[in-house]
Amino acid sequence: MPRHARRDGGRPGTVLAAAVFVALVVAGCQASGYVYRWDFFFDSIFRPDSLIIRGVGLTLFIAVISQTVGVILGVFGALGKMAKATPFRIIAGFYVWFFRGTPLLVQIALVYFGLGVTGIYGWPEITPLGAFGKGAVQAGIVALGVNEGAYMSEIVRAGILSIDPGQMEAAKSLGMTFGQSMRRIILPQAARVIVPPLGNEFNNMLKTTSLLVVISVPELYVTFSYKNASGPMTFHPFELFLAAAVWYLLLTTIWGLIQARIERRLAKGTAGSVSAGPSLRERLFRGGRAPADELPAITGGR
Amino acid sequence: MATAPHDLLDAIGGVPRPATDMVVEATDVHKWFGRLHVLKGVSMAVKRQEVVVVIGASGSGKTTFIRCVNHLEKIQQGRISVNGHLIGYREVSGKLVEDREKNIARQRQEIGMVFQRFNLFPHMTALENIMEAPIQVRKTPRDEATTIGRALLERVGLAAKADVYPNQLSGGQQQRVAIARALAMKPALLLFDEPTSALDPEMIGEVLEVMKELAREGMTMIVVTHEMGFAREVADRVLMMDDGQIIEEGTPEHFFTSPTLERTKSFLSKIL
Numbered sequence: 001m002p003r004h005a006r007r008d009g010g011r012p013g014t015v016l017a018a019a020v021f022v023a024l025v026v027a028g029c030q031a032s033g034y035v036y037r038w039d040f041f042f043d044s045i046f047r048p049d050s051l052i053i054r055g056v057g058l059t060l061f062i063a064v065i066s067q068t069v070g071v072i073l074g075v076f077g078a079l080g081k082m083a084k085a086t087p088f089r090i091i092a093g094f095y096v097w098f099f100r101g102t103p104l105l106v107q108i109a110l111v112y113f114g115l116g117v118t119g120i121y122g123w124p125e126i127t128p129l130g131a132f133g134k135g136a137v138q139a140g141i142v143a144l145g146v147n148e149g150a151y152m153s154e155i156v157r158a159g160i161l162s163i164d165p166g167q168m169e170a171a172k173s174l175g176m177t178f179g180q181s182m183r184r185i186i187l188p189q190a191a192r193v194i195v196p197p198l199g200n201e202f203n204n205m206l207k208t209t210s211l212l213v214v215i216s217v218p219e220l221y222v223t224f225s226y227k228n229a230s231g232p233m234t235f236h237p238f239e240l241f242l243a244a245a246v247w248y249l250l251l252t253t254i255w256g257l258i259q260a261r262i263e264r265r266l267a268k269g270t271a272g273s274v275s276a277g278p279s280l281r282e283r284l285f286r287g288g289r290a291p292a293d294e295l296p297a298i299t300g301g302r
Numbered sequence: 303m304a305t306a307p308h309d310l311l312d313a314i315g316g317v318p319r320p321a322t323d324m325v326v327e328a329t330d331v332h333k334w335f336g337r338l339h340v341l342k343g344v345s346m347a348v349k350r351q352e353v354v355v356v357i358g359a360s361g362s363g364k365t366t367f368i369r370c371v372n373h374l375e376k377i378q379q380g381r382i383s384v385n386g387h388l389i390g391y392r393e394v395s396g397k398l399v400e401d402r403e404k405n406i407a408r409q410r411q412e413i414g415m416v417f418q419r420f421n422l423f424p425h426m427t428a429l430e431n432i433m434e435a436p437i438q439v440r441k442t443p444r445d446e447a448t449t450i451g452r453a454l455l456e457r458v459g460l461a462a463k464a465d466v467y468p469n470q471l472s473g474g475q476q477q478r479v480a481i482a483r484a485l486a487m488k489p490a491l492l493l494f495d496e497p498t499s500a501l502d503p504e505m506i507g508e509v510l511e512v513m514k515e516l517a518r519e520g521m522t523m524i525v526v527t528h529e530m531g532f533a534r535e536v537a538d539r540v541l542m543m544d545d546g547q548i549i550e551e552g553t554p555e556h557f558f559t560s561p562t563l564e565r566t567k568s569f570l571s572k573i574l
Binding site for chain 1: 372374403404407408411412413417419421422423424425434435438439440487
């Protein structure tokens with residue numbers, strides 16, 4: 001089942017379960033000799049210093065740009081995979097195969113250290129951007145974006161394939177070229193199908209940025225990792241990483257609300273033709289009783 | 303229906319003038335789907351302002367044939383010309399090779415097509431559906447395209463539906479918008495692929511009225527249909543297809559009064 005199939009409902013239950021869990025952890029941990037500094041936890045959330053602010057900003061910045069790069073590459077990847085000309089299919093196929101078949105961590109290291117040391121590309125800083133222009137940040141965006149593009153290729157392809165072939169025929173019969181038909185007729189309709197899995201990809205992306213620790217990008221996770229290793233909060237990993245988790249939850253929860261809004265707006269639009277029946281989204285989220293084999297395959301999961 | 307269809311071609315500046323007297327010329331057209339031989343040497347011609355109705359049982363190849371006329375389907379043998387130009391192919395040292403996509407697209411501007419299942423663009427309003435190709439393909443200025451679009455909608459009796467999306471229209475209304483969409487490109491030839499087969503019976507009439515009006519105004523048309531009443535009223539010629547070939551050809555009267563072949567008689571007895 002697609003990951004986004006069970007997103008609605010259960011919110012109060014989730015919150016309650018989380019509260020019980022935290023209470024148990026707090027109660028259970030009193031036994032050991034560890035001295036809790038809950039002020040570190042609360043300060044990191046309610047009075048974040050400039051390092052934390054920068055970390056949150058960098059995480060958001062990298063996630064947004066990488067996802068955008070991923071969507072653009074995904075459109076080209078999808079078109080490449082569906083192209084008539086064999087070379088395009090081979091290139092796109094290799095791209096998706098390679099980036100879905102190797103660990104992202106390896107790809108990040110390869111892009112930054114690999115390209116750097118061989119002199120293929122040294123990742124010079126873009127000075128006016130400050131921390132946002134660091135070579136490692138650029139490399140991180142490239143690695144995340146290119147990796148995401150491979151997953152988005154499959155999502156976009158499934159979206160395009162879900163559109164009635166009659167749409168392309170109608171566009172062609174009016175004298176539109178393949179490019180015009182795609183841009184004006186097919187992709188706008190495919191977008192409706194693509195948006196829900198795209199939202200989940202971005203949710204993943206917000207969290208996946210933490211892998212950039214291997215190339216020392218000072219994003220959210222690395223910031224808390226530094227604080228744990230040096231300075232006044234040294235070796236309070238429980239409070240610090242719990243605070244980091246809260247920051248990630250804040251980002252993903254806000255995104256979840258935005259995503260729900262976007263999907264509601266799309267649902268109100270003009271989805272489907274008269275006889276199309278309930279949309280994919282309706283079948284996934286509202287009814288939830290559609291047999292799995294009726295759903296177009298959206299294969300973005302990893 | 304609010305108003306009867308009227309002055310349809312007037313809305314696009316008069317009858318589009320095909321470049322040649324022979325609008326369509328098909329010679330010995332063969333097509334295979336894999337190993338299935340679906341067109342076995344179809345030859346026919348359509349003159350300017352002629353209305354040709356193609357009938358035949360399902361699987362006889364009639365839909366495949368008209369889809370070849372605007373190169374939605376490739377052919378493996380023979381040739382089809384529209385307006386004196388080969389469709390979908392060009393001749394290179396005596397052999398036919400598929401033409402460049404851009405050239406095929408340019409030729410299709412002159413050939414309108416109306417589909418069985420309408421195929422309106424669901425993310426655009428009725429008016430936007432009609433304006434899309436003139437603006438994108440013909441580079442018509444937006445206000446001019448709007449004027450033509452509204453005029454066409456008014457003349458197919460749907461002036462009030464300009465800003466409505468296809469899923470809020472009945473089948474008959476959608477098909478009338480689809481006809482207007484095809485007309486907006488000012489095509490020299492209109493192809494109809496079973497335009498009323500997907501409609502509820504009470505909506506067939508309103509679509510046929512528009513098609514009859516087009517025929518009366520001098521539009522050149524090839525119509526694949528089972529509507530023999532329509533054929534009788536406006537067709538200049540009727541072609542009967544069976545097993546990938548045209549087996550009988552004549553005026554509508556010929557088919558109603560004295561069809562020659564047993565196959566034609568038995569087919570007509572089933573649909574009349």
